[in-house]
Structures are given as C-alpha cells and as structure tokens.
Amino acid sequence: MINTDKLISELLYNPADPVLFNSAFFFYFFALFLFCYLAVNGSKTGRVWVYTIFSLYFFYKACGFYVGLVVLSAIVDFNLSRWIYHTPNKSVKKSLLIFSIILNIGLLFYFKYTDFFIGIVNDLTAGHIRPLHLLLPIGISFYTFENLSYTIDVYRKEIKPVDNFMDYLFFLSFFPKLMMGPIVRAADFIPQISMPYRLNADDIGKGMYLIIGGLFKKIVISDFIYQNFVQYIFDDPSKHTGLECLIGVYGYALVIYCDFSGYSDMALGIARWTGFKIPPNFDSPYQSSSITEFWRRWHISLSSWLRDYLYIPLGGNRKGKGRQYVNLALTMLIGGFWHGASWNFIFWGGMHGTALAIDKVRIDWLKKSKKAITGWKASVLKVGGVLLTFHFVCFCWIFFKAASFHDAWSLIHQVVYDFQPGIWLELYNGYTAVFWVMVLGFVLHFMPAKAEFSVERILGRIPVAGSVAIMVAFIWLLAQVKSTQPMIPIYFQF
Incomplete structure (x- = not known):
C-alpha cells in the first residue's frame, strides 16, 4: 500500500536533502521525464513545455521557491533583450543594457556577497550591522552569467532575440546544466530547440x-577520496604530518576535478x-x-565567458603589454570572486591572474x-x-579549499x-x-x-535493450559502493 504522506514528502522540497544527479530520486525523476519527453518528441512545443516543467520542478526540489528567481530572470531579460534589439536609439540601447547588467549583477550580489561586505564594513568601522544570512539560490551564478551573455550578444547584434518566451525560459531553466553549468550561450543552444x-x-x-563516466568520477573517485581522507586533512591540517597534507592536496585536486567534471559530464550526457x-x-x-593551457582546459565555459565579456571589453591585448597583464590579473581576480564571498577565493584568483600574466x-x-x-x-x-x-594549481587549491588563510598556511x-x-608505509597501510x-x-x-573515442563507439553499437541493461547494472553497482551520506557537489555553493 502506498504511503501518501511519505510520497508527498518525497515530492516536496527538503533543504536537508536537495535533489542530486546521483540520488535515487533523480533516477525516478529522469525515467518519468524521458517517458513524457518521448511521448511528445514529434512536437517542438510539446518538447519545450515538458522539458521546462520538469526543469522548473527539478530546480524547486533543489532550492525550494527560489525557482521563482529563474522565472523572474527569464521574464526580465526576455523583454529587455527584445527592447534593446528593436530600439533604434543607441543611447537608449546602451541604457537598457546597463539596466539589465545592474539587475542581474545586483540580484547575484544581494544573495551572494551582502554578508561579505557587511563583514568588511563592520571590521573597518567597528560596526554591528547584522548579517542577513541569506540562503544562496543554487545555480544563480550560472544562470546570471547566461542572462548577461544573452543580452550583451543581442546588444552587439551577434544574435537575434527569441520571439517565444517559452523558448527562452526553456534555455535558462534547462535542468541538466541549471545548477552546476556549464555556462551555455544562447547562440549555441536556442537554435537547437527547433x-x-x-x-x-x-x-x-x-x-552513455x-x-x-560522470557518475563514476563523482561517486567512486571524488566522494570516496574526500570522505575517507581529504576531509580529515583540511578539517585541521595542524594535526597531520606534512606528507599527509601533501597527499591530501593531491587528493583534493582529484576530488574537485572529478566532482565538477563528473557533474558536467552527466549534464552533457543527459x-x-x-x-x-x-x-x-x-x-x-x-x-x-x-597555466595558460590549463585555463583553456579547466571550466572552459567560465574562462571563455570571462574572456569574451570581461577581458576583451577591458581592452584585452589591444592597449599595450602592461595593460594586458593588468587585464589578465583583474579578470582572474573577478573570476575568483565569482566563486564565492571569501578572501580565499580572491587570493586564489589573484594567484592565477598573476601566473597568467607571467606566462x-x-x-x-x-x-x-x-x-x-x-x-x-x-x-x-x-x-x-x-x-x-x-603543482602550482595544487598550491592554489590549498587556498581554494581551506576554511581560512590560517588553515591554508598551517597546511x-x-x-x-x-x-x-x-x-x-604506516600511512599506506591505513589508507x-x-x-x-x-x-x-x-x-x-x-x-x-x-581510448575514450573507442569506448564511445563500442557503446554506440549496443542495441537499446543492451544499453538499458548496462545502465541498470552500473547504477546497481554504484549503489553498492557509494556512501550512505551523499556528498553535496562542491560547485553547488557557487
């Protein structure tokens, strides 16, 4: 007999149990989504509505009624972009673009950085302004940057604004990339809708x-290494030897890569x-x-966004070598600040910016x-x-991961x-x-x-029934090895 109360509880948002790609709830959600999506696959309108409804529900399960921010952002930028495009007056166009940027950055700033700056004001003035302790809406950094790139591209006349609001809401709420990216450009995505x-x-x-591969990276590699070793090192580095700390840093390099790229891979696969x-x-x-090559390979959507919408508008390499190095450093400082309201992130971004200038x-x-x-x-x-x-990247990861500068320098x-x-030998035997x-x-x-291409070709030759069997077997295997306490993805906080 179905327990109605338990079913309703499972369907409602639970802040202690947000929906994850590697959760049991998501597999049921995805199976139902695929069934509905395939049922309307012959209709563009049907696909858009089904995908959007499931995406908004997915976001609701992840962060509750903050799902309204996605809808509100879509309404504002859909209309502003059309206004920008159809307005002949250049000064009005520019004013509308600035208004859009202020709205988007202002929303991001309010939720993500208000308490950080309240802390700075209190430190400088010995004030007692109470922090707001706002809950950060999941994915706000990603969809804010998507909104910004869309309106800027429309202003530059690089793309035409969409005529159908549902198409834009679909693009912005697309659940595979909504919470942890990649940051997708409208010019790449919207033409595919039709x-x-x-x-x-x-x-x-x-x-497949x-x-x-994404599930394996996230659950088998990232979660296992973090929960069984890395978290102990970074909780209090002073309690561990230098050898343990160094291996912990190498471990974290794998943890953050497999965690974030694993989620990105799953988004791409879905x-x-x-x-x-x-x-x-x-x-x-x-x-x-x-380090230049590293930033062409790491978080490609963010680094390319920063290049096109920050570094180049700042002047890029067009205003002399000195200005170019300053632009690189400033871009990475802002990129570090994008990750969170912390001096650690700013310092991390500053180190990468300096390294890029030197390189x-x-x-x-x-x-x-x-x-x-x-x-x-x-x-x-x-x-x-x-x-x-x-090793330079690993050194920077210390400041990225550590709770404070004190912990980073302690490590x-x-x-x-x-x-x-x-x-x-004792360490090896223990871990x-x-x-x-x-x-x-x-x-x-x-x-x-x-080697990856070979595996992809082999999987592509397997019949549908075989593909389903492989996925079921793999999910069963993951259920046997994954920890009882799911690890929240690192980039959820950004």
Missing part, C-alpha cells in the same frame, strides 16, 4: 559514456540523449604544460626569439611544464617543516584503498583521448 528530435548511435554511445549538444566544460586540465611574458619572449625546441628536449620541457603547472607549514617521510583510487583517478585522467 531541430527535430533524432538520436543516432553516436548520440547514444557518447551520452558521459553519464557513466542533454545528448535528449537531442541537445552542450560544449564540453573540461579537457583533461592536469595534462596542461602551462604571457614567457609566450611573447618565445615568439620573439623564434627558437624551435624539438626532439628529446621538447619532451623534457613538456613533462616539466606539466609537473610545474600541476603549507606542515609540508615545509614537518614532512616526516618515514611514516609512508590503502584511498591511495589506489587516487592512482586510478590520475591514470584515467591521463588516458589518451582515442
């Missing part, structure tokens, strides 16, 4: 590979199965041999010198560049002054499974792209 829904073997194979292609958000970033000097020098390095020397430099870039102090390499999962994670990360 295309007929068709799946081929490549779509099925690629989608992305979903399975989108692919439902007829939409979203640009990839990661490209094996720890294979980068320079730009290196690149310019190589171009001027015109010295071609080939053979074994090029290979050595490549490997050295990968190791140097990886660094332990690595420098209390390394104790002699405890290696054998964790270390082997870390090895597996790095091996998979450095796996050649052609």
Whole structure:
C-alpha cells in the first residue's frame, strides 16, 4: 500500500536533502521525464513545455521557491533583450543594457556577497550591522552569467532575440546544466530547440559514456577520496604530518576535478540523449604544460565567458603589454570572486591572474626569439611544464579549499617543516584503498583521448535493450559502493 504522506514528502522540497544527479530520486525523476519527453518528441512545443516543467520542478526540489528567481530572470531579460534589439536609439540601447547588467549583477550580489561586505564594513568601522544570512539560490551564478551573455550578444547584434518566451525560459531553466553549468550561450543552444528530435548511435554511445563516466568520477573517485581522507586533512591540517597534507592536496585536486567534471559530464550526457549538444566544460586540465593551457582546459565555459565579456571589453591585448597583464590579473581576480564571498577565493584568483600574466611574458619572449625546441628536449620541457603547472594549481587549491588563510598556511607549514617521510608505509597501510583510487583517478585522467573515442563507439553499437541493461547494472553497482551520506557537489555553493 502506498504511503501518501511519505510520497508527498518525497515530492516536496527538503533543504536537508536537495535533489542530486546521483540520488535515487533523480533516477525516478529522469525515467518519468524521458517517458513524457518521448511521448511528445514529434512536437517542438510539446518538447519545450515538458522539458521546462520538469526543469522548473527539478530546480524547486533543489532550492525550494527560489525557482521563482529563474522565472523572474527569464521574464526580465526576455523583454529587455527584445527592447534593446528593436530600439533604434543607441543611447537608449546602451541604457537598457546597463539596466539589465545592474539587475542581474545586483540580484547575484544581494544573495551572494551582502554578508561579505557587511563583514568588511563592520571590521573597518567597528560596526554591528547584522548579517542577513541569506540562503544562496543554487545555480544563480550560472544562470546570471547566461542572462548577461544573452543580452550583451543581442546588444552587439551577434544574435537575434527569441520571439517565444517559452523558448527562452526553456534555455535558462534547462535542468541538466541549471545548477552546476556549464555556462551555455544562447547562440549555441536556442537554435537547437527547433531541430527535430533524432538520436543516432553516436548520440547514444557518447551520452552513455558521459553519464557513466560522470557518475563514476563523482561517486567512486571524488566522494570516496574526500570522505575517507581529504576531509580529515583540511578539517585541521595542524594535526597531520606534512606528507599527509601533501597527499591530501593531491587528493583534493582529484576530488574537485572529478566532482565538477563528473557533474558536467552527466549534464552533457543527459542533454545528448535528449537531442541537445552542450560544449564540453573540461579537457583533461592536469595534462596542461602551462597555466595558460590549463585555463583553456579547466571550466572552459567560465574562462571563455570571462574572456569574451570581461577581458576583451577591458581592452584585452589591444592597449599595450602592461595593460594586458593588468587585464589578465583583474579578470582572474573577478573570476575568483565569482566563486564565492571569501578572501580565499580572491587570493586564489589573484594567484592565477598573476601566473597568467607571467606566462604571457614567457609566450611573447618565445615568439620573439623564434627558437624551435624539438626532439628529446621538447619532451623534457613538456613533462616539466606539466609537473610545474600541476603543482602550482595544487598550491592554489590549498587556498581554494581551506576554511581560512590560517588553515591554508598551517597546511603549507606542515609540508615545509614537518614532512616526516618515514611514516609512508604506516600511512599506506591505513589508507590503502584511498591511495589506489587516487592512482586510478590520475591514470584515467591521463588516458589518451582515442581510448575514450573507442569506448564511445563500442557503446554506440549496443542495441537499446543492451544499453538499458548496462545502465541498470552500473547504477546497481554504484549503489553498492557509494556512501550512505551523499556528498553535496562542491560547485553547488557557487
């Protein structure tokens, strides 16, 4: 007999149990969504309405009535963009764009940064202004940037505004990417809405590979390493030796990559199965041999957004070398602040911005010198560049993850002054499974792209019934190994 009260409770928003891609609720949600979506797949209007309704409900399950902010944002920017496009007066166009930017940034600022600046004011003036302790709406940083890029692109006449409000609401609320990205441009997404829904073997194979791979990265690698080792290190670094702290930093590098890229992969896979292609958000970033290359491979949608809507408008490289380096540093400072209201994030962004400016000097020098390095020397430099870039990124992750500057410097102090390499065997015996999962994670990360393509092709050749059987078996396997307490994705807070 069905327990009605329990069913209603499951369907309502629970702040202690937000819906996750790796939750049992999501599998039922996704199965029902697919059934309804396939039932109307021949109608563009039907697909839009089904997808939008399920997306808004998904967002409601994630953060309650803050779902209204998505609808409100869609209404405002849908109308403002059309006004901007059809207004002949340039000054009015610019005023409307500024108004749109102020509204979007203002909404983001209010929820995300109000308490941060209240704290600064209190520190500077010895004031006693009470923090608001606002609950941060999940995904607000992502859909705010999507709104901004849309209105800016319309203002630049790079795209025409959509005529149908439901199309825009569908684009903004699209549930696979709503909460954790990628940040999708309207120009890439909206034209796909009117295309007929068709799946081929490549779509099925690629989608399955992305979903399975994303779940594996998130649950088997990221959650396991974090819950069984990394969290203990960062909770209080002073209680651990330098060797433990260093391995903890390497572990966190895997945790944040597998957590965020795992979710992004699942979003891409779900989108692919439902007829939409979203640009990839990661490209094996720890294979980068320079910090410039790293930011072309890490959180690609954010770094490209910052480039197109911040770095280039600031002047990019058009106003001299000195200004270019300042623009790079400023862009990354703002990128760090985008991640959260914390001096740690600002410092993290500042370090990356400084490194990008220095790397730009290196690149310019190589171009001027015109010295071609080939053979074994090029290979050595490549490997050295990968190791140097990886360790710089890991050093920056310390400040990104640590709860405070004190904890970050405490961890660094332990690595420098209390390394104790002699405890290696004892440490290995205590965390054998964790270390082997870390090895597996790095091996998979450095796996050649052609190996991934081979797996995708094999999955694409499997009949539909076989694909369903593989997914069911894989989900069952994950249920056996995943922890009883699901780990909230790291980028939920951004």
